[in-house]
Amino acid sequence: MTPGIRRGIAVAALAGLGVALLAACLGLPDFGHPRGPYATEVIPISLHERHVTSVVAAITFDIRGIDTLGEELILFSAAAGATVLLRSQRAEEDAREAIERHHALAERTPAPVRGLGAALAGPLLVLGVYIVAHGQLTPGGGFQGGVVLASAFLLVYAAGHFIRGPVSLVELGEAAGAGAYVLIALGGLVFAGAAMENFLPYGTTGELLSGGTIPVLNVAVGVEVCGAIVLILSELLDQAMLRREDR
Amino acid sequence: MNVAPYAVAAWLLLVGIYGVVTSRHLVHLVLCLAVAQASTYVLLLGIGYRTGGRAPIFFDIPPGTPVVDPVVQALTLTDVVVEATVSAVLLALAVQAHKRFGSADPDRLGELRG
Numbered sequence: 117m118t119p120g121i122r123r124g125i126a127v128a129a130l131a132g133l134g135v136a137l138l139a140a141c142l143g144l145p146d147f148g149h150p151r152g153p154y155a156t157e158v159i160p161i162s163l164h165e166r167h168v169t170s171v172v173a174a175i176t177f178d179i180r181g182i183d184t185l186g187e188e189l190i191l192f193s194a195a196a197g198a199t200v201l202l203r204s205q206r207a208e209e210d211a212r213e214a215i216e217r218h219h220a221l222a223e224r225t226p227a228p229v230r231g232l233g234a235a236l237a238g239p240l241l242v243l244g245v246y247i248v249a250h251g252q253l254t255p256g257g258g259f260q261g262g263v264v265l266a267s268a269f270l271l272v273y274a275a276g277h278f279i280r281g282p283v284s285l286v287e288l289g290e291a292a293g294a295g296a297y298v299l300i301a302l303g304g305l306v307f308a309g310a311a312m313e314n315f316l317p318y319g320t321t322g323e324l325l326s327g328g329t330i331p332v333l334n335v336a337v338g339v340e341v342c343g344a345i346v347l348i349l350s351e352l353l354d355q356a357m358l359r360r361e362d363r
Numbered sequence: 364m365n366v367a368p369y370a371v372a373a374w375l376l377l378v379g380i381y382g383v384v385t386s387r388h389l390v391h392l393v394l395c396l397a398v399a400q401a402s403t404y405v406l407l408l409g410i411g412y413r414t415g416g417r418a419p420i421f422f423d424i425p426p427g428t429p430v431v432d433p434v435v436q437a438l439t440l441t442d443v444v445v446e447a448t449v450s451a452v453l454l455a456l457a458v459q460a461h462k463r464f465g466s467a468d469p470d471r472l473g474e475l476r477g
Contacts, residue, residue, distance in 0.1 A: 119385065119470075126384040130377045137376070141369035148365070148414035155411065155432035159419070162433075163426055171419040171430070175437035187441050194448035198455035253422050259444055322422060341444075348451045355458050 167318040168252045168327040176257070177333045181312035184333075185301055188340060192294040195344035199287075202351040217357055225276035233275020240268035248338035252327035258334040262341025269346045273353065286346045293340025300329055300336065368409035375402035389457035389467045393450055400446045404439050411435035 145151040162174035176184050244265035251257030304313035312329075319326035379399025386392035411432030417424055419433035461467045 123385055126381055130381055133380075134373060134377050137373040138366070138370065141366045141373065144366075144369055145410060146365065147368050147409060148412055150411050150413055150432045150435075152432065152434065154434050155413070158433060159421070159426070159430070163421055169420060169422040171421070171433040172436045172440065175433055176440060180437060180441075183441065187444055191444055191448050194452050198451045201452070201455040201459055204459075253420075255418065255420055259440060345447075348455075352454065352458070 163321065166314070166327060166330070167321040168330055169322055170252055170254060170257070172255075173252045173257050173327075173330055173334070177330045178312065178314070181301070181333075184337075185297060185312070188294055188297050188337065191344050192290065192340065195290060195347050198348050199351050202355055221276070221357075223276075230275045233271045237268050237271050237275075240264060240271060244268060244338070244342070248334055249324065249331070251334035251338075252330045253322065253324070258337025259341055261334070262338040263345060265338065265342040266345035266349070269342070270349055273350065286343050286350070288343075289339050290343030290347055293336050293338070293343060296336035297333060297340070300333055304329070368412070369406065372402040372406035372409060375399065375405060387468050387470070389460060389469060390454065392469060393453045393457060396453070397446060397450055400442070400449075403442055407435040407439045407442065 158175060158179065159171055161179070162168050162171040166174045166178055168174040168178075244261045244267075246261075247256035247264055248258055248261030251261065301311050303315055305311045307313075307315035314328035314330075316328040316332065318328050321327075325331065376399050379395050379397075379402065382395030382398060383392055386395055408431075411434065413429055413431045416429045416431040419430040419436065421428075424430075457467065460472055464472050466472065
C-alpha cells in the first residue's frame with residue numbers, strides 16, 4: 117500500500133470517526149455542570165471518614181485503592197519489561213565500555229553544567245519529598261512526587277555522574293515500593309477485615325501525619341515511581357551511550 | 364450547550380491517530396500515540412468541570428465550597444501513569460526494532476524481515 121492510498125483511507129475513516137464522536141459529544145453532560153452524584157458524595161467521606169483534605173488522594177488511595185494497586189503493578193511490570201527488553205541485547209562488556217565512555221564524556225561535561233546539576237539536585241530532592249509527604253493534604257502525592265524525585269537523580273546523571281553503580285539500589289527501591297503497597301493492602305485484610313481498609317490511627321485532619329494509611333501509601337508509591345522512572349530513563353540513556361559507539 | 368472542550372478531546376484523538384497511521388519513524392509514532400491518549404485527559408477533566416468550581420482540596424477552603432469533580436481527576440491520574448508506562452515499553456521496543464532491522468521506519472520493518 118502506498119503512503120498516499122493509506123493517507124486517503126485514514127482521512128476518510130477519521131472523518132467518519134470525527135462525525136460520530138461529535139454526535140456522541142452532544143449526549144455528554146453540559147460543560148460546567150457535572151451530572152454524577154459521586155462528585156459531591158465523596159467530599160464528606162474524604163473529609164470526615166478518611167480525615168484527608170485532598171479528595172483526589174482519598175479517592176486514589178482509599179475508594180479506588182485496589183485500582184491503584186493494579187496501576188502500581190502495571191508501572192512495576194512495565195519498568196521491568198522495558199529494562200529486560202533493553203538489557204537483553206547488551207552484552208556485559210558492552211555495558212562496561214559504556215560506563216567507561218560515560219566517564220570519559222563526564223570529564224568533558226562543561227563545569228557550569230555540572231555545577232548547575234549539583235546545585236539543583238538538592239532542592240529538587242527536598243521538593244520531591246515535600247510533595248510526597250503532603251499528598252493527603254495538598255495537591256501532589258506519591259505519583260507526582262516520585263517523578264520529581266526521579267528528575268533530581270536524572271539531573272545528577274546529566275551533570276556527568278553515572279548512576280549505573282547504584283542501579284541495583286534503584287531496582288530494589290522500585291520493588292520495595294511495589295511490595296510495600298501490596299503489604300499495606302494485605303494489612304487492611306488482616307487488621308481491619310478488608311483489603312486496603314485503613315488500620316492506622318487517623319490523626320487530626322489537616323496535619324502532616326493524618327489520614328491513616330494514605331501517607332504511608334504515598335511514600336510507598338513515591339519510592340516505586342521514582343525507582344521505576346530512574347530505571348527506565350537510565351536504561352534508555354545507556355542505550356544512547358552504546359549507540360554513540362556505533363557511529 | 365457548550366461542546367467545545369469535548370470537541371478538543373475528539374480533535375486530539377483524531378490528530379493522534381492520523382499521526383500514528385502516517386508516521387515514518389517509530390519514536391514519532393509513540394509520541395503520536397501519546398497525543399491520542401491526551402484526548403482522554405481532556406475528556407475526563409471536561410466532564411468533571413464545574414463552572415466556578417475550585418480544586419477539590421479542602422486544606423484552605425471551607426467544606427461546602429463548590430469544587431470540580433474529584434473522581435475524574437483521580438481517573439486522569441491513573442490515565443497519566445498508564446500512558447507513561449505504555450510509552451516506556453514502546454520506546455524500548457522501538458530501540459530494539461532499530462537495532463534489529465537497522466531502521467526506525469515502521470514501513471521498512473516488514474520488508475527487511477523477508
